[in-house]
Amino acid sequence: MESQEEVTPPRWVRPPSSRRVVARAVQFVGATGAVFSVLPPRHHHFTLLADMIPTAGMITARVAAAVVGVLLVYLGAGLRRGKRQAWQLALMLSLLSVALHVVKGGLVPTIFAGAIAALLVAERDEFTAAGDRRNRWRAVRACLTFLGAGFALGVAEIAVRVNRLDGHSGVLSWAEHAGLGLIGVTGPVHFQSPVGALTVSVTTGAFGLLAFGSGALLLLRPSTGEQSCPVADQTRLREVLDRHGDGDSLGYFALRSDKQLVWAPSGKAAVAYRVVNGVSLASGDPLGLPSEWPRAIGQWLADCAEHGWTPAVLACGTAGGRAYQKAGLDVIELGDEAIVDVAGFSLNGRPMRGVRQAVARIRRAGYTCTILRQRDLPAETLAEAMSCANALRDGKVERGFSMALSRLGDPADGDCLLALCRDEDGVLRGVLHFVPWGRRGMSLDLMRGDRTAPNGLTELMVVSAIEAAPGFGVERISLNFAVLRSVFARAEELGAGPVIRLWCRILRAASKLWQIESLYRANAKYLPDWEPRFLCFPSARDLPRIAIAALSAESFLPARGTPAA
Template identity: 65%
Template sequence: MQQTLERAPLSRRTIARIVQVAGLFTVVTAVVPPRHGRMAEVVEFVPAAGVLSARAATIVVGLLLVYLGAGLRRGKRRAWQVAVGLTAASIVLHLVKSFDYDAAIVAGVLLVMLVATHDRFTAEADQRNRWRALSALAGFAAAGFVLGFVEIGIRVDHLVGSPGVVAWAQEAALGLVGLDGPVEFHRRFAAELVACTTGACGLLAAGVAMILLLRPGSRRPQTDGESEERLRRLLSRYGGNDSLGYFALRADKSLMWSPNHAAVVAYRVVNGVSLAAGDPIGPESAWPEAIGAWLGDATRHGWTPAVLGCGNAAGKAYRKAGLDVVELGDEAIVDTDVFSLDGRPMRGVRQAVNRMRRAGYTCRVVRQSDLSETDLDAAVRAADQFRDGPVERGFSMALSRLGDPRDAGCLLVLCSDAEGKLRGLLQFVPWGGSGLSLDLMRGDRTADNGLTELMVVAVLEAAPGLGVRRVSLNFAVLRSVFARAEELGAGPVLRVWHRLLKAASRRWQIESLYRANAKYLPTWSPRYLCFPTARDLPRIAVAALSAEAFLPTPRLRLRPAHKKRAHEPRSLETRAHETSTHETPAHENSSVGKPSRDKPSRDKRERAGA
C-alpha cells in the first residue's frame, strides 16, 4: 500500500511558531532597559560583567530559538533537545540579567509545553554534526581563552598585586562564561575589556556550535555493486520510459528501493533536502511503494522531499503521495524517423550545416565500446580542454563521467576539422533500446559557427541506421510562457510574466535556449517540480542550485574513468536539462539558467548546452 507524505501535524507547526515568538520575546526583553531599581538589586548579587554577559547571552538564546523553528516543524529530535536546553537556560538568564520574573515565567511555560510534546519530535539527527559542533565549540573557546590570557599579560602592570599565571588562566576561562575570576585591575576599563573579549568568544563558540549541531543532515551516496547491477537490469527493461533514467547511475546518487525491489527512486540529500530526479525506475505499478519508502526515509530524518524534472505519469504518482506539482518547462524530443533538413523552417540549421561541411568539418558517430583506447583518451582530453572554467555542473540530467567502461553503450559524436583535429564532441546516454538522451556537449570556441548544429544533425541523420527512433536534446525552462506570449490574445498577466522572463534571459539566456531547441522542430514533453509546500521552495531551490553546482562548491575535473585510481572520485558534469535551477552546463543538455560556459561559438549560445 502506498505511503503518502506525512505532513507536519498542526500541533507541531504551532509549537514551532510559539517557540519562534518566544525567541523574539526573549530578544526584546534583553534589549529593553530593565525596570527602575531592578539593576541595582541585581548588581548586589551579580557582578556588572556577569549582568552584561547575561543580557548578551539572552539575545543569543532568543535568536537561536527563532532559528530552531524550521527544525521543530520538521520534527527534528535534536532541535527539540536544544530548544529545551535553551529555554531552561533562558529562565536563569532572565533572572540574572534583571530579575525579570515575568519573562522567566513565560520561559517556564514554554519549557513545560516542550517537555509535554516530546513524542512529536522523532526525526533522526546527523551524528557527524555533533563532532563538528564540538570542534567549533572547542576551537572558539580556546581562541577566546588565549586572547583573554594575552590581554591580561599585556596589562600586567595594571594588575592588583602579583597574581600568577594560574590566576590569569582562571580569569580567562571564567570570562568565557561571563564570570569574574581572581584577577583584579587598577582600572575598570581594562577589566571590562578582558571580560568583553572572553565573553564574546564564549558566546560565539556556543552560537556557532549550536548552529552546526542543528545543520540539516546529509547522506553519503549509498550504491554498491549489487544495487548498481540491479538498477542496470531495471534500466534494460524499463529505461525507455524516461529519458533521464540512465542518469540514476551517477556516482553521487543514492537509491531507495521499494520493499520488493521492483522499483527504485534515485536521490541525493543536499542541505536537508532529499532531492530526487526524473521518474522512479521500474513498472508504474511498483512506483507507489518506492515513492513511499523514499518519503518515509525523508520523514525519519526530517528532510524535505523534492523531485526535479519528473514526467507526467510520475508527477501524478508523486501528487497522489502528497506532494504538490508545478510545471518547470518542456523537454525537446526529436523523432528521427521524420527529421529532415528540408523545408523553410529548417533553413537556418541547413545553412549552418552546409557551411561547416564546405569548410571540411566531418562528424564520426560511434558507440563508446567501438572506440579504441587511444581515440577514447583523446576524446576525454579534448572534453576537458574545451571546458571553460573549473566548475563541473550537473546532477539531475547529467552523467558526470566520460570514458567509463560501464558506459560502453553511450554514443559519441566526434567532430573534426579539415585537418583532422578534434573540435567538438557530444555524448548521448541510452534511453531504453531505441532512444538517446544528450548528456555532454563540448566544443572548441575557436571553431567556425555551426559546430553544434553539425554535431546534432549528424546524430539525428545517423540515428535510423543505429536503431534510434527518438533523441532527447534539451530542456526549455518555462517554454509555454514564450510560446503562448506570441499567440494572439495573450492576456496581461502572461505578457508581464513574459517580460520578466525576457529580462532574466539577459543573464541566463532562457529565451534563446528555448528558441535554439525549437529550431530542430521537436516534440515538447513537459517536466515537473514536486515539493511538499510553497514554504519549502526557497530551501529546495538552494539545494537544487547546490546539487547542480551553481552555488560555490568544490567540483572535480572530468577524467577517463578507466585510468582513475580507485580512490579518485569522479567529476560532476552537467546535462542541464532542468529548469530554474539549471544554467546551461559544460556539456549541456538543458536549457536553464546561464549560458553554457563551453559554447563552441557564437551560434552555440542559443543551444542549451553549448
C-alpha cells in the same frame, strides 16, 4: 497476514500545524528576549538579585540573553521540520533564558521564556526527526576548537600582564580565570587596571559565545545522507535500467556519483535523490518496475520524514508525476523535454531551412563529425575528447543535476555515444555526449563547442548524431529540457492574452542570466516532440526553499557551507 502486494505504501503526510505554531512561538520569544536584552534597563524587577550580583555579572547576563534569543530564532526552522535536536536545544535555551532574564531583571521576557519551555515539553512528541550523527562530531570539534583558542588567549593575556596583577596568583589561577571567562564569569585574578580585566573578559567571553554558537549551528545543519552511492547499489541500478530503462530518458542520470538511492522492499524499484540544504531532491521518474513505484516512493517519503527533509521531485514525466501525486505531493508543470523521432527526422522542408543551411555551410568549411560508442574509441581519442570538453567548458562550474551525468570517459559508461566534430585541419572543435535511454534511445548529456568556430557547429553535431542513430539501434533522442516552454509557445500564438505576454517578457529578462529562451529556441529548430516535465512538492510554502535547493543542485547558485536548519 497481508501479502506485500496488499500493503498500502506510505503517503506524504503534511506536518501537524501544532509544530509550526511551536516554531513560530519559539522564534517570537527568542526575538522578544533579544530585543529586551539590548534595550537600556529602566528599573530592576528583581532588586534582591540586583543587589547580590555584581555589575559585570549583570552585563554578562544581558549579552548571553541576547545570544540565546538569536539562537532561539535560528532554531525555529529546525523545529518546523520536527528535528529532535532542535527541540532539545530549544528547551535547554528557553530554560537558560529564564535564568538569564531573572539575573539581568525583566519580568515579561522571563514569563515568555517560561511559557515557551512549558509549551515545548507539552508538544515533545511532535519532534522526532533524527539528525545527522556526523554533525554532532562537527559541532563538538568546532566547540572545542573555539574553547581551546579562547582559553589559550585568555591565559596569554593574563601572562603578559603578570606585573600588573594585584596579589600573587599562580598559573592555576590564570587557567581558572580564563576558563570561567569562557562562560562569562569573573575569575580569581585581580588586575590593577580595569582595561586589562575588561580585555581578558571580552576575549574569553567572545570565544565562549563563538564556541557554543558555532556548535549549535553545526548541530542543526541539515543532514545530507550518504555522500555517495555504494558500488553495490550502482551495480543493482544498472541491472534495473537494463530491464526497465525505456520508460524515462533521465533514468541513466541516476548513476551520478552524488545521487543516493532508496529501494522498494522488493528491490525492483528505486528513487534517486540528493539532499541539498534540507531538501531531499529526487529527479525524474522512479526507477524500475512501474508497479513497484508506489512502494519505492513510500520508502523515500518515510526516509524524508525520519530525517526532517522536505521532499521534492525535479523534472519527472507524466507517469512519475501521477505516482508522486498519488503519494500525496502536489504537481505543477515545469517545462518540456525535446524528443526527436529518428525515423521521422528530415532536413527537407521550409521549417528546417535554417538548420539545413547551417549544416551545409559548415560542411563546406571542411568540418566533419564522427559518431562512436565510448568503448570503441581509442584511448588517445577518448583522452583528446575529455581534454577538449574541459577546455570548452563555459566557466569552472560543472552545471547540471537532473539531466547531466557530470563525468566523461568512465569505463562503466561504455555504451554512451560521442559525437566528435573536427575542422579541416583535424583539430577537435566540438563534443556531444549521449547516455543510453533504455535499449532504443539516447539522451543528450554534454554539449561543448568552440565558440570561435563558424556558425553551424552545434547543428552539424546534432544532425550527424540523428542521422547516425539507426546504425546504433537508436529510435529516439532526448535533446534537452526547456523550462516553461509553453509560455513562449503560447505567447507567439495569435490572440495571446496580456498575462501570457507579461509572463513571457519576465522570462526573457531572466534568460539573460539563465538562458531560458535560448534553450527553447535551440531545441525547437529540430522540430521535436515536446514531452512535459513536472515539479512535485509538499505545499506552496515550500516552493521558495525547493527552488533554492534545485538551483544549488544545478550549480546555478553556490552551495552554502553551513545551510540553515
